[in-house]
Structures are given as structure tokens and as C-alpha cells.
Amino acid sequence: xxxxxxxxxxxxxxxxxxxxxxxxxxxxxxxxxxxxxxxxxxxxxxxxxxxxxxxxxxxxxxxxxxxxxxxxxxxxxxxxxxxxxxxxxxxxxxxxxxxxxxxxxxxxxxxxxxxxxxxxxxxxxxxxxxxxxxxxxxxxxxxxxxxxxxxxxxxxxxxxxxxxxxxxxxxxxxxxxxxxxxxxxxxxxxxxxxxxxxxxxxxxxxxxxxxxxxxxxxxxxxxxxxxxxxxxxxxxxxxxxxxxxxxxxxxxxxxxxxxxxxxxxxxxxxxxxxxxxxxxxxxxxxxxxxxxxxxxxxxxxxxxxxxxxxxxxxxxxxxxxxxxxxxxxxxxxxxxxxxxxxxxxxxxxxxxxxxxxxxxxxxxxxxxxxxxxxxxxxxxxxxxxxxxxxxxxxxxxxxxxxxxxxxxxxxxxxxxxxxxxxxxxxxxxxxxxxxxxxxxxxxxxxxxxxxxxxxxxxxxxxxxxxxxxxxxxxxxxxxxxxxxxxxxxxxxxxxxxxxxxxxxxxxxxxx
Amino acid sequence: xxxxxxxxxxxxxxxxxxxxxxxxxxxxxxxxxxxxxxxxxxxxxxxxxxxxxxxxxxxxxxxxxxxxxxxxxxxxxxxxxxxxxxxxxxxxxxxxxxxxxxxxxxxxxxxxxxxxxxxxxxxxxxxxxxxxxxxxxxxxxxxxxxxxxxxxxxxxxxxxxxxxxxxxxxxxxxxxxxxxxxxxxxxxxxxxxxxxxxxxxxxxxxxxxxxxxxxxxxxxxxxxxxxxxxxxxxxxxxxxxxxxxxxxxxxxxxxxxxxxxxxxxxxxxxxxxxxxxxxxxxxxxxxxxxxxxxxxxxxxxxxxxxxxxxxxxxxxxxxxxxxxxxxxxxxxxxxxxxx
Numbered sequence: 149x150x151x152x153x154x155x156x157x158x159x160x161x162x163x164x165x166x167x168x169x170x171x172x173x174x175x176x177x178x179x180x181x182x183x184x185x186x187x188x189x190x191x192x193x194x195x196x197x198x199x200x201x202x203x204x205x206x207x208x209x210x211x212x213x214x215x216x217x218x219x220x221x222x223x224x225x226x227x228x229x230x231x232x233x234x235x236x237x238x239x240x241x242x243x244x245x246x247x248x249x250x251x252x253x254x255x256x257x258x259x260x261x262x263x264x265x266x267x268x269x270x271x272x273x274x275x276x277x278x279x280x281x282x283x284x285x286x287x288x289x290x291x292x293x294x295x296x297x298x299x300x301x302x303x304x305x306x307x308x309x310x311x312x313x314x315x316x317x318x319x320x321x322x323x324x325x326x327x328x329x330x331x332x333x334x335x336x337x338x339x340x341x342x343x344x345x346x347x348x349x350x351x352x353x354x355x356x357x358x359x360x361x362x363x364x365x366x367x368x369x370x371x372x373x374x375x376x377x378x379x380x381x382x383x384x385x386x387x388x389x390x391x392x393x394x395x396x397x398x399x400x401x402x403x404x405x406x407x408x409x410x411x412x413x414x415x416x417x418x419x420x421x422x423x424x425x426x427x428x429x430x431x432x433x434x435x436x437x438x439x440x441x442x443x444x445x446x447x448x449x450x451x452x453x454x455x456x457x458x459x460x461x462x463x464x465x466x467x468x469x470x471x472x473x474x475x476x477x478x479x480x481x482x483x484x485x486x487x488x489x490x491x492x493x494x495x496x497x498x499x500x501x502x503x504x505x506x507x508x509x510x511x512x513x514x515x516x517x518x519x520x521x522x523x524x525x526x527x528x529x530x531x532x533x534x535x536x537x538x539x540x541x542x543x544x545x546x547x548x549x550x551x552x553x554x555x556x557x558x559x560x561x562x563x564x565x566x567x568x569x570x571x572x573x574x575x576x577x578x579x580x581x582x583x584x585x586x587x588x589x590x591x592x593x594x595x596x597x598x599x600x601x602x603x604x605x606x607x608x609x610x611x612x613x614x615x616x617x618x619x620x621x622x623x624x625x626x627x628x629x630x631x632x633x634x635x636x637x638x639x640x641x642x643x644x645x646x647x648x649x650x651x652x653x654x655x656x657x658x659x
Numbered sequence: 660x661x662x663x664x665x666x667x668x669x670x671x672x673x674x675x676x677x678x679x680x681x682x683x684x685x686x687x688x689x690x691x692x693x694x695x696x697x698x699x700x701x702x703x704x705x706x707x708x709x710x711x712x713x714x715x716x717x718x719x720x721x722x723x724x725x726x727x728x729x730x731x732x733x734x735x736x737x738x739x740x741x742x743x744x745x746x747x748x749x750x751x752x753x754x755x756x757x758x759x760x761x762x763x764x765x766x767x768x769x770x771x772x773x774x775x776x777x778x779x780x781x782x783x784x785x786x787x788x789x790x791x792x793x794x795x796x797x798x799x800x801x802x803x804x805x806x807x808x809x810x811x812x813x814x815x816x817x818x819x820x821x822x823x824x825x826x827x828x829x830x831x832x833x834x835x836x837x838x839x840x841x842x843x844x845x846x847x848x849x850x851x852x853x854x855x856x857x858x859x860x861x862x863x864x865x866x867x868x869x870x871x872x873x874x875x876x877x878x879x880x881x882x883x884x885x886x887x888x889x890x891x892x893x894x895x896x897x898x899x900x901x902x903x904x905x906x907x908x909x910x911x912x913x914x915x916x917x918x919x920x921x922x923x924x925x926x927x928x929x930x931x932x933x934x935x936x937x938x939x940x941x942x943x944x945x946x947x948x949x950x951x952x953x954x955x956x957x958x959x960x961x962x963x964x965x966x967x968x969x970x971x972x973x974x975x976x977x978x979x980x981x982x983x984x985x986x987x988x989x990x991x992x993x994x995x996x997x998x
Contacts, residue, residue, distance in 0.1 A: 160996070165670065320670065394996060407997040473660070480662045485669040492661055513669045520676040520734055521776035525939040526949075530890070534996040539944055540988065557995040565668030572674045573776075579666035 157402055159395040161533035162387040163566050165486070167359065169323045172445040177327045177454035180469050182229045182257050186460035187497040188214065189241035191250035193289040194296050195221025200253050206233045210261070211436055214253050217284065223297045224287040228438040228458035231257035242482050244294045244501050246489055252497065255460070271434040276303075279346055286436040287500075288427055292325075292391075292420030293483065295501035298427065301417060308347040309415035312400060313340045313424060315356040315363065316384060316391030319484030322504040324441040325421050327454040329356070329363040332425055333370035335432075337379065339424030342431060344378060347417050351378045353400050359386045388486065389564045393418040395533055407560050422503075442498060444470045448477025448507030457498060463505050464494035477507040485512070486565040520573035528567035528577060534560045538567040538577050545584040550591045558588055676775075680735025682886050686879035687742060687934065693875045694746070697868040698802050701750025704815045705757045706742065712758040713741035713765050720770035736775050740764050743783040746930055747974070748790075751800040751834060754819045759793075760786040780981045781941040784974045791974065800834040804860060804868030838866025839926045839970035842917060851914035856921075865924030873929045880933025889937040892949035897932040898923070900957020908965070916965065926964070926971040931956070935973070941981045948984070948991035955980045 191197040198215030208227040215225030234254040240247045284299040317325040340352050356364050371379050384390050394405050403414050411418055426437050445452035450471025481488040483504055528538035536557050544552040567577045694702050717737040721728050744760050764786025772778040791798050814825045838860055845855040864870040883889045908916040936956050943952040956976045963972020
């Protein structure tokens, strides 16, 4: 069995970045004791939020369903500890790319953790549709960050050839996938095997960055033990953003995901190692997704480490578990230092997509206030994994030239942040592109409305013309008919007159 | 505790504009030293004029444009422009010539276009070409290789600021034409390259004196490549654009066409390839665009040197190619991922 296959080619762009991973990988992952209060967001995944199905005061067991999926791309939400529902309230909660305000179920947990609610007798049915439904019921979503419902990804009815098991974890600071691969390699592979089956894929490529030596070793051992010919392992270069699914596809298969499309468009599904573990755990124990591993790190944290934490624990609880913040902490980030976003406070609950909390000190972060003009050095273009020209995008964005932005591929920007890091002028490129994307979407919406109004107007005008035409036509017809009537009336009249004349004349004329 | 909200990415940038400019200056230091060694302190005297002139011009324009003076003056771009111009001027130059070139470069070449990053043409070349066209006589006052020891620092200062050489010396006597100029004139006199090159001003590689300055400029260029201040595309394309036609024509007729090695180590070839054509603001920004841009500069330089009215043509070639940058950038956009 080939253990490692060569990478197909290096992806374009990208950067070698300081990893800062050793901060949090020194010790084994710890386990957060269930906090007194959990705050479980109904917006756990990328689709529509779930609807809370419990009421304040109600008792909940660990693993009990508390949020039912409402629409497509939904996923169930469960109580991650037993206790009593304290309140249903709206709070800021993290999603893949920003904080949003969503319904939360606040639970006062029991001091003594009780037993988990028993899984249903038939939590893992034999047929594909039943299994997909079970995955949805178990609330399993992508744990890599975007939180796409796993059932929807695996259940796509389009042909899938390759499953890429993503253990790259290219973003600095984050080490939760690394630790998970060291801890539970067999469970990860078991989960991947289930995914292969459901997606009807024929092979699985496990991709791990080259510098994760221990994770590579453990996973390689596990793959050997697993003895499944469909599995191969690849050590990929440590170049950010090697873990982006588009970059993985480019590197491992030499293919490109179409612009605006998904990997499934070319027969590929990417799954995070954490998702595979959660799936295997559910199949083995019947337990839905109740906790995840979170990296708590940065030089602003006293004791950086990885923590297994129940979904809904507050970031403040996690920080306290890691010795709290030191006085140097000056910026709190959810995610890594490239794509993660700033948090205003630690009073925010973790969700299924929360992989990392970083407390950075003033020396770790860029100063956003000094900026020089763009000198067109092109380093941004060289670093861009999407092969865009950020310097041209910047000009088009500043001038709000939407056609140019479209032609330059603004929508293909993956917001990895590489251009910012190499920019000698310290321009906040990614932030401007994010803003420009919103503006472009608004512009397009406006344009669509204007086009629709235009079309309505034209159609109305057309209709009016047609109606006027029809009316005229009708009138003409009427006139013609009347004229015809007139002619026949006159004919009749003249005939009558003739007859009358005839009658008048007739007495004088002999018969 | 409430934390400030800042946009991603949070990682520190790896470089900054002043660092880039400083490194360009570091890379020119060896060439500066060799220049002084070969031609005496004239370039240092010119630099003493050029630096204050550049900073003054920059400051006045920043003020007029209501821009932050400290931020604008510390980016280092005016200093780089000044240094590049003194490398292009003859070592024996009156102060006003140097000052005029530098002020035109900074004020007209850069600030009037909108300052750093907004200029269409390479500012140093705008300044240089202005004085080249306006004061052709002063622009030919090159010194013989080895310089004039008896001229000394005092002599250079006296000429730069007083317009007079020390007793017993005349400008015509101490200055001479450059090697490329001599070749051009002598070829016109129907002499062959072989006959011309035996003269005392020619070395093994190119013109004596200049060849070692050019070697140190190339070393500085390699340093820029190593520091990733520049990428390989423009220097390689400039050299290819110049040397490939030079090699072909030299193969056809060695008596009428200079060898590519001579072209490489004479005139502004290496300074142009590594330090002038690579000015990012006025160069193409895509990889393919940079190859075309560089090749155009090299080929135009060769054409002007060989058939044009000027012994060297790099400055004109750079300005002509600068004008084509917008169209090069537009038509060399790389294929976007997934399209």
C-alpha cells in the first residue's frame, strides 16, 4: 500500500508563515470541566438557524435535542450537558466569518454531570438515506471552520471520486487538528471510511502539512494498521494557505475547482479530520456532536493548550481554564492570525466551528494606522493563491469600478490575507476586498432591480402599444363594418326609394 | 475586558516601503565605492547636491499637496531617485545641472503625477533625459578611467560650485567621451570594432573603469533579487532583449557590431536592468507583462545604441516602455484560479 504519494504540483502563491504552533502543542489536550452555564447557539452551521424546542425552566439531558433544523442546510443542536434551561435569548455568536446575533439556549448545568441520554436503538441505519438523516440528526457539521452540514456535503447526488481528508491546518497558531490526529488517528480514519461509503467515493487522500511530524507519524501508523487500499497519505508543503480546499485540490489532484463552484463539481469532497472523528464517534457511541477540541493560544494567554470543550462554553471559561489572560494580551481573535476575526469580549460562546482562540500581544499584530501608497511592486500578485492582481483590484475598488472588479475576479478572492502580509505599503487589502465584495453584491442587486424595472417599463410600453394598436384595429373594423352597413343601408334605401318611385310611377304607366 | 476590533489578517507585514528603499540604497553602496575609486570623488560631490535638492523639492510639493511631510519624506523614494540620477550624470557636473535633474525628477516626474506610486514615468529617467536633452554639452563631461588624481575633492567642489577647474586644467582636456560614444563616432568614420577597441579606454569586458562599476552594480542587483526587492523577470528580460540581438548581429559582422559582452558591461545596461527598469511604480506588474516590458527596454536600447543618434538609449527605452505599461498590465492578467 502506498503510504505517501507525491504531490501533483505546488499551488500558486501562498507564503511560508511563522507557525506559532509550538505554543499550544507542548502538552496533551486537556478537558474543560463543564462550566456552570452553557450558552448554545441555534446558529451552529452555515445554513438557516435551528429553532429552539425547549422552554425556560425545562430540564435537559446531555445529548437531548434542543434545536430542530428549520430549512435546507440545517443541522440539529443538542444540549452538551445536563441541567435546566435558564433562558432563551439573543446573543452575539461566532460563525465561520463573523459574529452574528442569534437565538441561544442558556443552560444552568448540574453540578454533578449525569449520564448521557441513551442513544436510540437504531441510531445508525443500514441504508444511505437513513444514514444521511442520522448524520443530520446528530448535528454533525464541518469542524474545519465553515461548519457546512456534513450530511449535505456527503449526500450530494453528484458523482464523487475522491475524498480529501484535510489535516493540513495551515493557519498559524491553530493546532487542534494536529492534536486530534495525535490523539485519535484510528477514529479519524474510521470516520473517513464511513464518509467514503456514503459519498460513494473510491479513494481517500489524507493531507497533512510536512511540519506536523508527530501527526504525520501517528496517522501513517494508523493508515498502515487500517490496511485499506483506498487510503493514501500525503505530506504537503508548509505553505499557507495549503489547507484551503481549492489549494488542496490543486496540489493533490492537479485540478482546479471552477470559479464560483465547489469541489464536488469536479468529483471531490473535502472533509476536516475533526469532522471525521465526530462522525466516527457518533456511529460508535450514538452520541451527537456535543463537544470539540479548541486551541487556546497566543502570547497573551498564561498557559496555551488545546482543550476539549462542550459546545456552548464561553470563551472566558476556556481562557480561565488556560490560566487566564496576562497583562500583555491586547487583541482577542477567533481563528488564526490570518483569517480569524477580532472579538470584542470573551463573553461569547464557542460553536461547532470554533477551532481556535488567540490572545495576541501588541508585538504580534500589525499596526493598521500607517499606510503608504501602493508602489505596484506586485508582491501581492505573487502571493495570491487565486492568481488575482490585488494591486489592480485595489484601484478598481477605490474607484468603485464594478465591471473592472468583476473582470479582475473579486469574487474569486478567498480572503486568505497573503497580500496584506507581503504589502510593503501596509495597505489593508483583504479588508477592502471584503468591503468591495459587499458593495459589488449590492451593486449587482441594484443593477438587477434596475434591469427588472427597465424590463417592466419596456413590457408595459409594449403592451400599451399593442393595446393601442388593437383598439385602433377594432375601431377600424367597426368603422369598416359601419361603413359596410352604411353602404348596404344606402343600397337598401335607394332600392326602397326606387321601389317607391316605381310604385309612384306605376299608376301613370300602363302595366 | 473589551478588546479593540481590527480587520484580518492580524499578522505583521514582512516589509515596509522605507525598508525596501533603504535596501535599494544598500545594494548600490558597493558600486558607489567602486565609482569613487575609478573616477574620483565627483559622484560624491554630485550626491551632496542631489540629496538636499531632492528632499527640498519633495518637501515643497508635499506641502503644496497638503500631505504629511514626515510620512512623505521618510519613505526614502526621493533619496533613491537622487542616487540613481547621480549614477547617471557625469562625475564632473555643475551643481545646477544635478539640482535641475533631481528637482525635475521629483517634482515633475513624481509629485505632479500624484506622488509616490502614481507616476507613469520613471522619475529618475525623466530628470536625466530632461538635462540630457537640454544641456548636451555638460552631459558629456566624463572623466577618463582612473579619473584625474590631480583634480581631487577640492577640484571637483570648485567645478561643481564655482564652474571653474583648478589652474592649468580645462574641461576639454580632462574630460572625454564614453566608450559607447567613441565606438559610435569611430564606426561612423568607417573604422572597424577591432581597430576601435585597441584604444586605452577599452577594457576586457567593456569600457575601462565602467566595467568594474558595472560588475558591482550587478552584484547589488543580485542582492536585490536575494532580498526579494525585485523579481527576476525584468532584469532577465532587459538583458535578453539587449544581448540576443547584440549576439546575433555580432555573429554576422564582428567588425561593425559590438559584442554582447561589451554591451553588457558598458553604459547603463546593468544599472538599467537591475535598478532603473525595476522601479515597480512605472514598470509592468504582472509576470508576463514584466517580461515584455523588460524585453522591450533591452531591444529599444540596442536599437538606439546601434542605429540611433545617442550612444546609449536606455533612458529613452525605459520611458517609452513606461508608456506601454497600462496596456501591458491589462492584456497580461494571469488566468484566475478556476477560470
